[in-house]
Amino acid sequence: MTTQTTLQPAAPIGVAREGNWVRRIPWTLIVFLVFAVVPWVGSRYDTFLAEQIAIDALFAVSLNLLLGTTGLVSFGHVAYFGVGAYVCGILMKTYEVPFLLAFPAAGLGTALFALVSGYFCVRLIKLYFAMLTLAFSQIVWAVAYKWNDVTGGDQGLPEIPFPDLGWMSAIPGLGDLRTSDQFYLLALAIVAVSLAILRRLVRSPFGRVLTTIRDNPERAAFIGVNVRAYQLAAFVVAGTFAGFAGALYGIFSRGVFADYVFWSKSAEVMIMAILGGMGYFWGPPVGAAVLVWLSQKITAYTEYWPFMLGTILLVLLFALPGGIVGGLAALWTRLVRGRRRA
Amino acid sequence: MAASFLFSQFMGGLTTAMFLFLIASGLSLVFGIMRVINFAHGSFYMLGAYLAWQGVQWLHPTGAGFWLATLFAAVTVGLLGAVIERVFFRSLYGREELYQLLFTYALVLILGDAAKFLWGVDQLSVSTPPVLSGGIEIFGTTQPLYTLFIIAIGPAIAIAGSLVLSRTGVGRLVRAAQLDREMLDALGANVGAIYTGMFVFASFLAGLSGALVTPIQSIVPGMDVLIIVQAFIVVVIGGMGSFWGTFWGSVIYGEVLSFGILIFPGFSLFSVFALMVVILIVRPWGLFGRPL
Numbered sequence: 318m319t320t321q322t323t324l325q326p327a328a329p330i331g332v333a334r335e336g337n338w339v340r341r342i343p344w345t346l347i348v349f350l351v352f353a354v355v356p357w358v359g360s361r362y363d364t365f366l367a368e369q370i371a372i373d374a375l376f377a378v379s380l381n382l383l384l385g386t387t388g389l390v391s392f393g394h395v396a397y398f399g400v401g402a403y404v405c406g407i408l409m410k411t412y413e414v415p416f417l418l419a420f421p422a423a424g425l426g427t428a429l430f431a432l433v434s435g436y437f438c439v440r441l442i443k444l445y446f447a448m449l450t451l452a453f454s455q456i457v458w459a460v461a462y463k464w465n466d467v468t469g470g471d472q473g474l475p476e477i478p479f480p481d482l483g484w485m486s487a488i489p490g491l492g493d494l495r496t497s498d499q500f501y502l503l504a505l506a507i508v509a510v511s512l513a514i515l516r517r518l519v520r521s522p523f524g525r526v527l528t529t530i531r532d533n534p535e536r537a538a539f540i541g542v543n544v545r546a547y548q549l550a551a552f553v554v555a556g557t558f559a560g561f562a563g564a565l566y567g568i569f570s571r572g573v574f575a576d577y578v579f580w581s582k583s584a585e586v587m588i589m590a591i592l593g594g595m596g597y598f599w600g601p602p603v604g605a606a607v608l609v610w611l612s613q614k615i616t617a618y619t620e621y622w623p624f625m626l627g628t629i630l631l632v633l634l635f636a637l638p639g640g641i642v643g644g645l646a647a648l649w650t651r652l653v654r655g656r657r658r659a
Numbered sequence: 660m661a662a663s664f665l666f667s668q669f670m671g672g673l674t675t676a677m678f679l680f681l682i683a684s685g686l687s688l689v690f691g692i693m694r695v696i697n698f699a700h701g702s703f704y705m706l707g708a709y710l711a712w713q714g715v716q717w718l719h720p721t722g723a724g725f726w727l728a729t730l731f732a733a734v735t736v737g738l739l740g741a742v743i744e745r746v747f748f749r750s751l752y753g754r755e756e757l758y759q760l761l762f763t764y765a766l767v768l769i770l771g772d773a774a775k776f777l778w779g780v781d782q783l784s785v786s787t788p789p790v791l792s793g794g795i796e797i798f799g800t801t802q803p804l805y806t807l808f809i810i811a812i813g814p815a816i817a818i819a820g821s822l823v824l825s826r827t828g829v830g831r832l833v834r835a836a837q838l839d840r841e842m843l844d845a846l847g848a849n850v851g852a853i854y855t856g857m858f859v860f861a862s863f864l865a866g867l868s869g870a871l872v873t874p875i876q877s878i879v880p881g882m883d884v885l886i887i888v889q890a891f892i893v894v895v896i897g898g899m900g901s902f903w904g905t906f907w908g909s910v911i912y913g914e915v916l917s918f919g920i921l922i923f924p925g926f927s928l929f930s931v932f933a934l935m936v937v938i939l940i941v942r943p944w945g946l947f948g949r950p951l
Contacts, residue, residue: 390757437940444694444756445943448895452936455888459929581884584764591761621776627768634758634765635750 345599349509356498366613368501370606371508372566377589377601378515379558384587385595386519387551388531389439392447392583393454394559396434399578400457401427401560402567403468406477409568411467416480420507420564427560428553435552439545454580462575473574477567504565511558512602518554519598527551588630594640603641663799668917674806676913677813678875681868683890683897683905684820685861691837691900692857693752695759699766701887702774703740703862707732707869708878709774712783715873725788725874733867740862744855752854767883775880785873805874812871816864817906824902833857837900892935898948907947 355367376398383389405423408414414422434453438446461468468474482499486492491499518524530537530544538544567573576582585608593604611629616622637644686700714728743766751759786792791804824830835843836853844850876882889912897908912931919927944950 384757390755390760392760437936441939441943444696445939447756447760448696448891449936449939449943451891452895452932452939456929456932456936459932463926463928579884580888581767584761587757587761591757621772623768624772624776627765627772630761630765630768631747634762635747638758 364501370609371505372562373605374602375508375511376562376586377605379555380586381590381601382555387527390447391450393450395582396454396457397427397556397559398563400430401563402573405564406474406567406573410477423564424557424560428557431553431556435549439548458578461578475572594642597642600640600642666798667800672913672917676909677810679893680813680909683893685864686890687894687905689861698763700865701883702767702770703736703865704869705883707736707866708873709778710735711870711873712785715785729870732870733863736866737859737863741859744858780880783878787874821902895935896938898945901948904945904947
């Protein structure tokens with residue numbers, strides 16, 4: 318992959334400054350604000366797209382905590398998304414539990430499930446790990462598909478209610494929004510907070526240990542790191558946030574269906590992470606945005622979206638293994654260097 | 660419960676099992692050698708089914724038409740396997756398994772849509788070849804000749820395959836490649852050719868099983884992703900890379916599914932997945948496999 322950038326001479330002061338003014342712009346804040354004003358400036362369809370992107374971004378980042386940060390190839394991450402969606406959906410629809418309780422319950426349920434399944438998964442080496450995660454996700458699918466009384470079986474759980482957002486209408490400026498738009502703002506805020514937490518986590522000493530484990534698990538064990546415990550912790554955190562994403566998605570799409578948990582969905586979120594770039598925190602959100610946008614644009618022209626997705630994936634695997642953000646970073650480095658020479 | 664009922668339940672399970680064995684044996688071979696879960700194996704199976712249908716249309720479904728079409732389908736899929744291995748897969752061997760997994764998934768997406776584009780989304784079906792269209796009476800149940808034929812073909816392939824692996828020079832090379840690719844390479848064997856050969860053979864088996872399933876099941880889009888999960892379970896239960904393991908894995912899968920429906924209706928699907936999880940936890944290399 319991109320091995321030629323591993324040993325770079327330190328950039329001269331001029332270059333560092335050039336890089337700095339770009340870095341000093343609070344990009345995340347700008348993106349968040351752009352997303353936040355969508356209900357006012359955009360159409361209903363724009364809000365729909367933005368909400369889909371925000372939720373998928375959280376889902377993809379949670380996967381990347383395993384994939385990119387810890388080096389665990391989970392092929393069943395959709396299981397946790399699904400458990401979150403079902404727990405929240407069942408509580409809100411069947412038992413009429415308010416969102417304020419149902420949403421944390423979804424996270425808790427997913428965390429417990431991730432703890433139990435992850436306990437077994439992290440004992441296995443690479444490919445077996447992928448297989449066991451896939452197997453667990455298929456169990457979730459089988460239960461969702463067949464347990465008619467609770468999950469609605471192949472009919473799913475349609476018409477999950479929106480949370481009670483009356484309090485939001487009391488806030489000046491938000492009162493005249495549609496309920497779906499108010500929920501969008503709530504979802505966006507939850508996603509933003511979740512991403513901030515995950516960002517802190519990846520940068521924390523805990524995150525550094527995870528990266529060490531990814532790069533060299535034997536060495537990590539040798540210096541006294543309990544590799545399995547750290548991997549399990551990463552697994553539970555990743556699962557919990559996937560569960561939050563799933564809970565939001567169930568309300569957003571007004572229903573939870575067994576299709577959400579089918580194994581091919583795990584591949585889709587993996588494609589998002591890789592398309593954006595697994596090596597970067599903001600890679601997966603970029604991948605989610607590009608993929609959601611492309612799928613909307615392309616399905617307007619042709620029904621052969623999977624074919625296009627497969628082709629994108631091929632290009633990615635053979636020509637751009639660092640993903641979009643990786644490619645842009647390499648390009649940026651080259652531009653800055655080129656200017657220095659000139 | 661009447662004995663004849665149990666027997667027909669057993670035969671149903673066995674038919675499922677032998678079909679799955681045809682498909683899963685190829686998946687298991689590819690895994691055993693290349694250490695890749697080939698998600699596209701189900702797509703090869705689906706292409707085999709469509710190509711067999713196409714062959715029957717061209718040749719008219721009389722006499723030997725079905726068998727020629729089956730051969731045509733299996734060979735074409737085998738050739739496709741050769742192209743895919745030579746052009747793409749080759750450059751992925753040194754890369755992380757994530758890239759290999761996703762590459763085979765890209766094939767699933769592309770081949771699935773290609774089949775939709777070429778043959779549409781309607782159900783297609785092929786009639787049973789006239790030679791095997793009857794049935795015979797066993798234990799008071801009527802068993803179609805065609806399913807008996809499938810039940811016979813499974814063990815035939817298993818025995819032939821294990822004989823080739825254990826008795827011939829090619830088989831020895833294949834087993835050596837399973838154990839230590841680099842060493843075999845250093846000893847001067849053409850490992851690249853072995854890999855291509857195995858991939859082609861596995862694709863051929865997938866195409867063959869896809870063609871043979873057409874008289875029993877209708878051909879529909881989506882059959883690729885459904886079958887790959889089942890084949891995957893079978894291979895995990897029996898042991899990835901183990902030929903006989905895959906055979907017994909298929910039998911266990913087929914019978915658990917078939918009798919599971921009687922014991923917990925609605926949850927037989929759950930029971931096979933649960934079985935897979937338990938086996939992965941206790942013996943990740945499967946009942947008959949060897950640890951990596």
